[in-house]
Amino acid sequence: MGKISEAETKLEKISAPRTNREFIDACVKSGDAVRIKQEVDWDNEAGAIVRRCCELGEAAPFMENIKDYPGFSYFGAPLSTYRRMAISLGMDPASTLPQIGAEYLKRTNSEPIEPVVIDKRDAPCKENILLGDDVDLTKLPVPLVHDGDGGRYVGTWHAVITKHPVRGDVNWGMYRQMMWDGRTMSGAVFPFSDLGKALTEYYLPRGEGCPFATAIGLSPLAAMAACAPSPIPEPELTGMLAGEAVRLVKCETNDLEVPADAEIIIEGMILPDYKVEEGPFGEYTGYRTSPRDFRVTFRVDAITYRNNATMTISNMGVPQDEGQLLRSFSLGLELEKLLKSQGIPVTGVYMHPRSTHHMMIVGVKPTYAGIAMQIAQLAFGSKLGPWFHMVMVVDDQTDIFNWDEVYHAFCTRCNPERGIHVFKNTTGTALYPHATPHDRKYSIGSQVLFDCLWPVDWDKTNDVPTLVSFKSVYPKDIQEKVVDNWANYGFRGAKK
Amino acid sequence: MANKWEVFVMDLGELAEGKQLELTVRTLNDGLQKYTYQRAKVEVSSKLDQFPDSLQVRLGRGQLSPQRYSIRVIETVNRLPERYR
Numbered sequence A: 001m002g003k004i005s006e007a008e009t010k011l012e013k014i015s016a017p018r019t020n021r022e023f024i025d026a027c028v029k030s031g032d033a034v035r036i037k038q039e040v041d042w043d044n045e046a047g048a049i050v051r052r053c054c055e056l057g058e059a060a061p062f063m064e065n066i067k068d069y070p071g072f073s074y075f076g077a078p079l080s081t082y083r084r085m086a087i088s089l090g091m092d093p094a095s096t097l098p099q100i101g102a103e104y105l106k107r108t109n110s111e112p113i114e115p116v117v118i119d120k121r122d123a124p125c126k127e128n129i130l131l132g133d134d135v136d137l138t139k140l141p142v143p144l145v146h147d148g149d150g151g152r153y154v155g156t157w158h159a160v161i162t163k164h165p166v167r168g169d170v171n172w173g174m175y176r177q178m179m180w181d182g183r184t185m186s187g188a189v190f191p192f193s194d195l196g197k198a199l200t201e202y203y204l205p206r207g208e209g210c211p212f213a214t215a216i217g218l219s220p221l222a223a224m225a226a227c228a229p230s231p232i233p234e235p236e237l238t239g240m241l242a243g244e245a246v247r248l249v250k251c252e253t254n255d256l257e258v259p260a261d262a263e264i265i266i267e268g269m270i271l272p273d274y275k276v277e278e279g280p281f282g283e284y285t286g287y288r289t290s291p292r293d294f295r296v297t298f299r300v301d302a303i304t305y306r307n308n309a310t311m312t313i314s315n316m317g318v319p320q321d322e323g324q325l326l327r328s329f330s331l332g333l334e335l336e337k338l339l340k341s342q343g344i345p346v347t348g349v350y351m352h353p354r355s356t357h358h359m360m361i362v363g364v365k366p367t368y369a370g371i372a373m374q375i376a377q378l379a380f381g382s383k384l385g386p387w388f389h390m391v392m393v394v395d396d397q398t399d400i401f402n403w404d405e406v407y408h409a410f411c412t413r414c415n416p417e418r419g420i421h422v423f424k425n426t427t428g429t430a431l432y433p434h435a436t437p438h439d440r441k442y443s444i445g446s447q448v449l450f451d452c453l454w455p456v457d458w459d460k461t462n463d464v465p466t467l468v469s470f471k472s473v474y475p476k477d478i479q480e481k482v483v484d485n486w487a488n489y490g491f492r493g494a495k496k
Numbered sequence B: 001m002a003n004k005w006e007v008f009v010m011d012l013g014e015l016a017e018g019k020q021l022e023l024t025v026r027t028l029n030d031g032l033q034k035y036t037y038q039r040a041k042v043e044v045s046s047k048l049d050q051f052p053d054s055l056q057v058r059l060g061r062g063q064l065s066p067q068r069y070s071i072r073v074i075e076t077v078n079r080l081p082e083r084y085r
């Protein structure tokens, strides 16, 4: 472990929005959310608004008047811009991506912060409680997000909360949930996800139901934790990101605890022996790829919600929505942590959101043979692996955030015979557009490494080509002279 | 009033005519229940005036089929095991 400097260990006081409402207020104030007062239809219109906001990089729509559902509102595209991501972390909205990334690393490398359980009377999510015959999902403004979807989706920006039956650790995972009828939801819980593993390892073989609670309208950092591929349990991770403990409250019908400040809670049981259809649905890849199928089925026992509850909506499709932006961000940073934990001299890891988090770009000091292969094996072999199928390794001279530089390195240095390595029979998902129908059905994957490093056995002086650029070939004094005289030569461009 | 229904199929061949079928259909009637599903025994016909209700069809990835049907919902089927009801 490297030594941590004094400055790094001192955590400044974080003042991140603690609830979805505080987050909306902050976004409205900075011009990063728009209040829409005219009536919006839950049937396609709200979805279309959110989609267009994503494609235009617009402010987030806060829709305060929803057809058929007086008293409810929608907040769409909560984290589909880096500005809103910065606001969610309590940072200046103008923060750069590397700054936001550094802050994420700092906070998620700090001490875990345990959640606190509060009294039901103090929990906003208990303001309205529906039990027994009153339980009906159609009382919530569940949107039809994309025309042609297999159903109205209850969970698009939320957390499915469960507890591991043996280890007892709590999992908050963002796994999409469709309303099948007023008491039933179905969802795509991948077999390699934390919930997927608990179901296949424990509940399904025993024929036991798995208690769950779905929390919608979370604080933005709780939502960030629920879709971050971190090994830290999400309630603690949320606390670390927020710099303070998450407030939890006990469920009405099971022993789970849910975020007390969430807007809507749906409690129930995942049934081990009953399945209904789920999908198709617009996905983060920009397609509807995964087929309609009989999937994990959630039976609803209770619904609780705040007065004037806000339902959060993520509308996934072509870039860029939070599926791409946020997941590229956290997948990249979690891989950076993993590689550094193994002592690999990485200079950075980045996924371009428009790769729909399919390509991991890793910068590294190429100090020994096989370093790109070691990176790819760790990346593909880790918990993160199923979510991307390309790893591109470039040297520390290449700016991983600059696609022009990365693309140039790829097209010039990646040897077709020795630089491209295909990994077969790995883990995939039903969502990969390039996967065969068979591989989608069984979550079978294949992956590829693009090694864009100069081989270590090339003579550095005589075999490795010299990069020819303004910065790399001219003496410093000539560079300075040319830059200083740029306007004098008659050019009107920037001095730099 | 006639009801509007929708079904997802991979192939229109799943909608055989002249016999009873069991399908998962969703209602397209306006209101809070719109797009909720039920399992039902039905008969369908490509003759649009054969049965009182209408049925539209979506294919595997949500594409709306130009082929329309009329449908009669004979009875709903509850596949949910008794112990969960």
Ligand SMILES: Cc1cc2nc3c(=O)[nH]c(=O)nc-3n(C[C@H](O)[C@H](O)[C@H](O)COP(=O)(O)O)c2cc1C
Binding pocket: A156, A157, A171, A172, A173, A174, A175, A176, A177, A187, A188, A189, A190, A192, A193, A194, A195, A226, A227, A228, A229, A230, A314, A316, A322, A323, A327
């Ligand atoms: C908007 C959105 C929707 C998602 N939907 C699903 C899903 O339906 N199924 C799934 O397994 N993962 C889904 N994910 C990814 C998971 O949230 C992510 O893998 C998360 O880290 C799960 O954590 P786990 O490691 O606790 O399983 C989604 C992510 C986002 C941002």
Ligand SMILES: [Mn+2]
Binding pocket: A171, A172, A173, A194, A233, A234
């Ligand atoms: Mn987890």
